[in-house]
Amino acid sequence: MLDSYFEQEKERAKAGLPPFALTPAEVEDVCLGLEQPEPGQAAGLRSLLENRVSPGVDPSAKVKAGWLASVAKGNVESPAVSREDAVRMLGSMLGGYNVEPLVEALSDKTIAAAAAEALKKIVLVYGHFETVVKLSLTNPLAKSVLESWAAGEWFLSRPEFPAKLVLKVFKVDGEINTDDFSPAGHAPTRPDIPLHAQSMGQTRFPGGNEVIKKIRAEGHRVAFVGDVVGTGSSRKSACNSLMWHIGEDIPFVPNKRRAGVVIGGLIAPIFFNTVEDSGGLPLLADVTGMKTGDVITLDFAAGVIRGAAGEEISKLEIKPATLKDEFRAGGRLSLIIGRQLTAKARQALGLGEAALFTTVENPRPKQGQGYTLAQKIVGRACGVEGVLPGTACEPHMTTVGSQDTTGPMTADELKELACLEFQADLFMQSFCHTAPYPKSADVKVHKTLPPFMVARKGVSLRPGDGVIHSWLNRLVLPDTVGTGGDSHTRFPIGISFPAGSGLVAFAGALGFMPLDMPESVLVRFKGTMNPGITLRDAVNAIPYFAVKQGLLTVEKKNKKNLFNGCVLEIEGFEDLTGDQAYELTDASAERSAAACVLALKEERVAEYIKSNVALMEKMIEEGYQSADTLRRRIAACRDWLENPILIKRDPHAEYKAVLEIDLAAITEPLVACPNDPDDVRPLAAVAGDPVQEVFIGSCMTNIGQFRAAGRILDKAGIPPARVWITPPTKMDAAQLMREGYYAIFAALGGRTEMPGCSLCMGNQARVGAGTTVFATSTRNFDHRLGDNTRVYLGSAELAALTALKGKIPTVDEYMAVMKAKVLPYAGEIYRYLEFHKMGDFSLGYVR
Ligand code: SF4
CATH class of the missing domain: 1.25.40.310 (Aconitate B, HEAT-like domain)
Structure with missing residues (x-):
């Protein structure tokens, strides 16, 4: 036994x-x-x-x-x-x-x-x-x-929040992203928190875990301190690993810890929330005066951090106001659930509101208050006209997404939350990060996660179907709010606030989510795009012009980032389709924005919704479950189509800042340079740099870009750079096959990958170590696509030409190819998947 x-x-x-x-x-x-x-x-x-x-x-x-x-x-x-x-x-x-x-x-x-x-x-x-x-x-x-x-x-009955906390500092200078805490290469071990935690910091702060262990062995509590903490993906595993090293055991819960203290000059918003949800204590403070080994006292009453001699080394602000209660309750989600229970019990007993918890004074709208688009969409999900920045609210969750590297952790959190059926209207699980080259742990997930999610009335995709967002975006309802356990869950219609797997599980299980409404930054594009300039260049234009205007710095130390934690609201591209719009919202993750909304035209959204209804009907026909949930969503889409009116912002809405970008001023492609998505330069500044690998894929792409790349690469021989082609979904792959593009890709020796994240995730297939890469993917953090790689990010059109040349082309070379091979055929190339116009189609190439 x-x-x-x-x-x-x-x-x-x-x-x-x-x-x-x-x-x-x-x-x-x-x-x-x-x-x-x-x-x-x-x-x-x-x-x-x-x-x-x-x-x-x-x-x-x-x-x-x-x-x-x-x-x-x-x-x-x-x-x-x-x-x-x-x-x-x-x-x-x-x-x-x-x-x-x-x-x-x-x-x-x-x-x-x-x-x-x-x-x-x-x-x-x-x-x-x-x-x-x-x-x-x-x-x-x-x-x-x-x-x-x-x-x-x-x-x-739980211990009160301490007046003071004495801690010993473990500090990492510069930026620590979630991949540093939870490396993608170790993704299969994420559900095993203690094992996965051993990989924490292995490339970013090697030996650090031993230092932390030593500090703890001396009897100290540890404060993890960094200049910029938790940027990148919304990985709960990053927080799990950190809490495992610096936190305390949770009674009766095996292999999980909480109550770790994290102090950052900046803490990325999703990571901040994830620490709150994990029962940790995230604190924003000036950390320049701290170094590893310093003993510091957090003096909460005085609002300062003191050094060993009692001297003030930094101010200390408790934000949000409920943070102390959250810490005492064992985490933000425990507090919310408990507060709800207390409120219900008091109502049942005929008692008034409890005076036990810290109350939040929400900002009050003034007479004739104007709201932004995001504020109105969130307002509708809260049952009010609008929600002002700084408001603690609990919007209804209409759509929730979960991907496969976080899915097992979300499943664990759902079990801890005792969830037997999702209260969110639609919960969807994907397998895009692990399907092409599954390790044995992934195989187990592919087998066990679909029935787990479907039993709770979630919709489960299948391995090989494609990238989560390229699917989830097609199941979204206009002007509604959602979330997802992937930092790129940023709907092209409505709004999504991506989150760690704990909060995603909460949103799925309870059908709402706690939100401190962020401020909004308006990015207003004006004018028209010059010929040869692509939407990807417009994406890159946002950091490019923000840097020019002093709103963003590339330097990490004391980094300035206007967008950090804000909602990015984009205007000037009202004619885009849903597929195209996502390219802009997707990239708001790289700006560390909390969310992104785009103003679109009703007729464009209506076409998108009609197409999505046809897709969901086909999903049911091809056996996707839960069919009931898909049917419910189809009915909701049809309801919207009965009266297809979109929310519009108020003309006098107020923003934290407005960034105006004149599209006419973009006269050449813009490229994010190695290895920082904020370090954007014009093509001329990087032309001639040799490139060994080219990746055309990720959720930033759609079928039009593959057609454009195919046209550029057709009959051009074997290019000097290795080309990776990964359509975002199996529907894109099937259509490209039907149109003969796969034959073109094969002729050039291209490596066509199973639809999904592929190289973008970098946890399976990898480019050669030390190579220079041109990619259409989302981000280029160190080591993401391959070890010690230098990665440029730009359009598929520029990627294709770069592959042909084996180096980044000049502006003239690029414009010449665009004029000859792409622009005259733009109407044919940039056609999007409109399932309602495809007759008797099948989702894959083979029925
Ligand atoms: S394609 Fe890349 S950015 Fe998009 S979901 Fe996959 S890993 Fe994330």
């Missing part, structure tokens, strides 16, 4: 790792063992059951709760676990399968008092709340549970 468990415990201990959580079969073995324990085994088995089972609605938790419920009822006996013990242990399971037996136990005299005490500390009770309310009319202990929830004892 449990031999394999103890074997892996030994093996993992050798690698400095705790054992895995128990599997359902192992939990069964533990329970059986507890019924008739061998001499000397009872305490060990009990400890395993108490501490090594994942909580919530994990399958192991189901077995544990089922057995404890039987013991609590007296149906099963154990010399090691009494009926009261069983109730107490059920009480340590956070929520989920344990709640029903605890509520039932309120009516069993022997264990009712213990059950009441247990329930008072649980906030994840969902529908069982109503049962307790009903029971409270006749059962005094049920009433005491309700009163306890109303009094917020679940919150007050």
Whole structure:
């Protein structure tokens, strides 16, 4: 019994790792063992059951709760676990399968008092709340549970927020992105937090984990300090790894930690939220006076950080105002769920609002207040006209996306949240990051995640279908709000606030999401584009002109970034299709913006929605699940088409800043240079640089760009640079095949990859180490596409010509090719997938 468990415990201990959580079969073995324990085994088995089972609605938790419920009822006996013990242990399971037996136990005299005490500390009770309310009319202990929830004892029984915290600094200079915390190359280990954490900092701050360990061994708590912390992807795993190294164990939750302190000169907004949600303490402060090994005191009362001699080294601001409550509650999401329970309990008891929690004074609209487009869309999702910046709100989540490298963690969070059915209108899971070259851990995910999501009424894509956004964008409803566990979840219609997997799970499970409405920056394009200039050049124009106007710096130290944490609102491209619009919203991730909205014309959006309805109908026909959810979304799209009116911003809306870009001033392509998406230069400044690899793919691309690249590359022989071609979806790939473009790509020796993220993610196929690459993908952080690579980012048209030349072409060379091969055929090349006009089509090339 449990031999394999103890074997892996030994093996993992050798690698400095705790054992895995128990599997359902192992939990069964533990329970059986507890019924008739061998001499000397009872305490060990009990400890395993108490501490090594994942909580919530994990399958192991189901077995544990089922057995404890039987013991609590007296149906099963154990010399090691009494009926009261069983109730107490059920009480340590956070929520989920344990709640029903605890509520039932309120009516069993022997264990009712213990059950009441247990329930008072649980906030994840969902529908069982109503049962307790009903029971409270006749059962005094049920009433005491309700009163306890109303009094917020679940919150007050936890340690108060400290007045001071003494910490020892571990500092990394410059920018630390989420890939530095959670390297893409180690993506398959992400669900195993302690193992994955071993890869933290391996290239960015090698040896750092040992330094942190040493500081902790000395008895200090650690403050992780950086100039710019957490840019890049919205990886919960980045936060998981960091908390594992600097945080504290969570009672009764195996292999997870919280309560780590992160101090940054800048902390990327998604990462900031993820730390809040993980029960950590993110703090913004000037960190220039701190270095590794410094002992600092966070003096919250005085609002300063002090050095070892008590001197002030920096100001300290607690923001948002609820941060102390969040930390005390074990995380922002726990606080929100608990506060909701308290509010409901008070309402049920006829009590007024609780004065327990920090209240947020939301900004009040003035007479005739004007709202921006984003403020109005979020306002509608909150049931008000508009939401001003700084407002703490909880918009309804209409669409939520999850991709495969974060999906398993989202699934774990859903289990912890005891979610058995999504409350968000549509939840979609993709497999774009791992499908082409799956490792064994990925294969398991491809098999287990679809049924997990579909069982909760989510829509599951299939491995090989393509990039999450190129699908999810086609399932979105206009003027609605959503989120996703990928930092590029930035809908072309409506608005999305991407988030870490914990918040994504929360949004999916509860159907709303906490949001501190950011300020908006308006980017207004005017004039018309010059011939040969592409939308990608307009994308690159945003950082290019922002730098010129002093609103953005490329230098990391004391980096200035006007867009950081703001909503980017773009005007001047109203005629774009949904596919094209995404190129602009997608790139707002590289600006570290919280979200992006684009003003579009109603007729363009209506065409997009009609096309999307045809796509969803085809998905149902081809067996995609959950068909009910897709049908519901089709009905919602049709409703919108009945009255296709889009929200418009108020003319007198106020913005943090306005960046005007004259399209006529862009006279040559703009290219993001190695290795910073903000370091944009005109083509002439980089022409002639030799390039060995070219990547045409990622969610930044759509079918038109592949046609353009195909035209440029057709009959030009084998190019000196290796060409990677990866259409974003299988529908794009199928159409390109039907039109003969795959034959062109084959003739040039191009490497055509399975639709998906491919090189953009860099966790599977990689370009050659030390090469220079020209890519159409989103970002060019160090090592993302390959080790020690230099990566330029620009349009597919420029990428194709760069491949042909083996170096970046001159402006004249580029313009000549565009005039000869692309611009005369623009109408044919830049046609987008309009599924409603495709007759009897199939999603893939082969039916
Ligand atoms: S293509 Fe790149 S940016 Fe887009 S979802 Fe995939 S990895 Fe992320």
